[in-house]
Amino acid sequence: MFYLKKSSIINNFIKYQTSIYKACLKSLEKSKIRNNTYFLNKKFFDKCKEISFDYAILEKSKDINAIKLSIQWSDLGNWFEISKIYKKNKNKYFKKKNVFHRPWGRYTNLYEGKNFLVKELVVNPNSKLSLQKHFHRSEYWTITDGKPLITLNKKNFFKKPGEKIFIPREAIHRIENKFEKKVKIIEIQTGPILKETDIVRYQDIYGRVN
Secondary structure (H helix, E strand, C coil): CCCCCHHHHHHHHHHHCHHHHHHHHHHHHCCEEECCEEECCHHHHCCCCCCCHHHHHHCCCCCCCCCCCCCCCCCCCCHHHHHHHHHHCHHHHCCHHHEEEECCEEEEEEEEECCEEEEEEEECCCEECCEEECCCCEEEEEEEECCCEEEECCEEEECCCCCEEEECCCCCEEEEECCCCCEEEEEEEECCCCCCCCCEEEECCCCCCC
């Protein structure tokens, strides 16, 4: 865990990783803002070298102090690692009132905070959710079991356990399970409105089209 001032990290990048600093600065200067969200300029951001903070700065900077921390540790560096934590301790998070059954399977609300909600989706064999979109939220999916067929706008593709996908706000999407094994997905919703009413359905085999 790093504790540092904004000026310190900027100065260290200027000194040790000048090209990354300049590319990041340009990607921000050329970014676009929509709905209070910054969309960085892809052309300049792609010029950033893929390197960990440890290698880029920590091993080069001379002005560093460290404190030993003796606790159990898991590096929650991505949504897949977070989903493993919920899977390992799911009995702690699963409560009857948080489980919601649907024609295609069920979903369980695991954890909710300000502008985010963590859920587990379980899609039954030979079932599929409606073709839908959301106006107020984005979704991050991590596949934990099964092999779902994903629809994202005009693309269709399969995903397997450990793989992830981002569903932007207003993107048309669907999850379908074509196999005999249940599909399980950890879903993280982010946005100002995270209610089931924020669903616009285009196709639905259960007759729920808006």
